[in-house]
Structures are given as C-alpha cells and as structure tokens.
Amino acid sequence: MKKIFLTLILAVLLFQISEARNHRSASIEFFFGSLSAHGEWIELDRDVVVWRPNRVHYNWIPYSVGRWAWTNHGWYWDSYEPFGWATYHYGRWFYEDYYGWVWLPDYEWGPSWVEWRYNDNYVGWSPLPPYARFKSHSGIHFSIQWNSPYHHWRFVNYNNFCNANVHNYYISDRDGYSVFQKTKYRTNYYSRNGRIVNGGIDRQFVERRGGSRIAQRELQITNDRNNSNGRSRDVNGALRVYRPSEMELNSGNNIDMSKVKKSSTRTSLKTDKIVQRDESAGSPTIRDNSKSKSSARILPSTPTKSATDRNVNSERSTKQTKNESRKTEVRKTEVSKSSSAKNSDVTFNASQKSKIKTDTRTNSAEKVETNSTAKHRSVKDKLAKKKVVKPMSSKSSGAKSTSSKNHK
Secondary structure: OHHHHHHHHHHHHHHHHHHHHHHHOOOHHHHHHHHHHHEEEEEEEOOEEEEEEOOOOOOOOOOOOEEEEEEOOEEEEEEOOOOHHHHOOOOEEEEEOOOEEEEEOOOOOOOOOEEEEEOOOEEEEEEOOOOEEEEOOOEEEEOOOOOOOHHHOEEEEHHHOOOOOHHHHOOOHHHHHHHHHOOEEEOOEEEEOOEEEEOOOOHHHHHHHHOOOOOOEOEEEEOOHHHOOOOOEEEOOEEEEEOOOHHHHOOOOOOOHHHEEEOOOOOOOOHHHOEEEEOOOOEEEEOOOOOOOOOOOOOOOOOOOOHHHHHHHHHHHHHHHHHHHHHHHHHHHHHHHHHHHHHHHHHHHHHHHHHHHHHHHHHHHHHHHHHHHHHHHHHHHHHHHHHHHHHHOHHHHHHHHHHHHHHO
C-alpha cells in the first residue's frame, strides 16, 4: 500500500514539473522566424546560436533607442526598434569580439534585463550578459566574475532619464570613463505577485535628483502583434505591450540550418558558463554544450538533459575520479619518499653521532692508556736506576775494604 501511495505522489510531482516547464519554456524556432527579417543568426559554437541585428549604427548599443517608463513591473524599456519586443525582454546581450553585439535567446520575460550605475548627478545602464541569472528570492547572480567595461554603458542626467528622446542626451564616450569611475553599481530585481520587477534605481531618488514627478504606468499585455508591430502604444496613460502567448512561443517551425551562418573564428563568449534556468530544481544550471551540432537549439522545450548528456557527464566524472585517484597515489608516493628520506637522514645522523661518540671514547681511552703506559715506563726507569745505585752502597764498600786487607 505504501509503495502505491509513493508511486502516485511521484507521478503527481513529475506531472507538475512537466507542466511548469511547458508553461515557462519558449522555443528558438519562434524567435528564429520572427527576427530573421531584422538580422542574421550565427552559430558561434556547438549548440550556441545567437542573433545579430542589421542596419544599426557602428557604435550602437542595446537599450539605447527607446525610453524608460516606471510601471507595475518596475523600470520597463520601451523600445522603438522592431525587434525590441523580443531582444529587450527575453534573453541576454553579449559583445562578441568578432561580430559585435549579439543576442542569446532565453524563455523568461522581464521588463528589461540591465545592470545599473548611479551617483548624485548621473544614472546609467548596461545589458546583462548571458552569465546573469534571476532568482525570485535573491535577484541577479553571475556564473563568472563579471564587470561590464565602461564603453558598454549609457549615462544621462536625471532630468533626461525618462525623456522620450533620451538617446539625444547620452554622455559622450570621452566623458563616459570619468562618470563610470564616479558611480556606484546596483542591480535590484525581485519577484512580486508572480511578476519579475526591475527596481533599478529608486523612483523617488530619481524624482528628487531630476526635479520632476514620474507617474507610474500600467502595462497592458497583448498577444496581437499585428496591432502594434511589436511596438508599445500609449492607451489612456497605460502602455499596451506585445507579449507572445505560450502557444505562440511553442508553435515555431523547424530551423533551416542553411540560413544559419557558421562562425569561422573562435568566440570570446564563454559558452560553458551560459546560465540556463532549470524549473524543476528551482535553481539555474550551466548549459551543457556536449550535444551534436545537428540539434542547433538554444532553448530546448524541456530543460532536462538527454541520455547522451548524462553519459558524457558520467564519462567525464569517471575520468575525473581516475585522475584524482592517480594524483592521490602520486602524492602518497611522494610523501612516502620524503618520509623515508627523512628517516634515512635521521638514521644517518644518529649513526654519525654514535660513531663520533665512539671515536671520542676510543680517543679518550687511548689517551688514558698512553698516559698510564708513560707513567708505568717512568716508574720502571726510576726503579732500574735505583737497582744500579744499590750495589755501590755499604756492601760494595765492605768488599773493597776486605779485598784491600787481604792484599796487604
């Protein structure tokens, strides 16, 4: 009975996870068909296809042709470009060394995806890279150590921040570095009532520094693209914004890979650090680029890893385990060698010390023996001298006197 109950619970959980993935996912096919007229698709690396806009200025930067509006989703970027409905609300931007600014699609919608800098005089923003992920309880996190260079930022005075022609008031590149150095960094993303909010720089602070009130505008979401061609419209003080439906996002046709340009150079994008959200775990994962080139998908309909990926990962883990065991054995061998060398040194030192002590004792004994021998010889010599002297005493004199008498 317990097994049946646990099986039912597991089936329900798997169904909910599958539904969550299908609800939040978007396919590359939809973006491919919608944006092909405004740029080109490039395969930078295996399983990494990006989009690059055409007919833009040579020093163009994303989030530069449009305006900022304070809404119920926080700071919303209202783009004037025909591709803005997709590229400023889904995915991330990256400056590729060879191709310039390229856009990597993703399936999570937001009012804008930028990072902020500010001080008392200026406010600036720069596109978030593919290494940035959003978590509902803690905001933006990066998979690498990241710092956007100063020339990727747009700075304006506060009184021009919400201007409809804000692109006419950007600080020049010549002064951009000085402003960049004098500003503080900030990201302020959070979730509220199921919506992603870009809090950015506090609206009241912007109002005080700019000297004018900023009204909040409601976003009216519509999936009728033909009504606005992807551009927002002012409707009674609100912004009518095009946002494709879940059905549209998953209704694209297969990609014609003949229309995808293959990169002939090595990309500066760290493809192994691209963040892809995993709805099942509630936390991001790093994109695995071990798939075959024929798949050529950026946004899989289900963000689970295939059996091939699991096999590749298991092989990698096995290799890593073998390498680690080899390294451990080498370290053990080195440690044993070093310990034996130390022991031999200690033994050698001990033997040397004992030998020195023995030699010292031997030398002292020899010295003692020599001294005693010398003393013994001196005593013998004295005794010998005494023996030679004794016969010349009384007995010898008596003998002489007797002999002399007899002679007479």
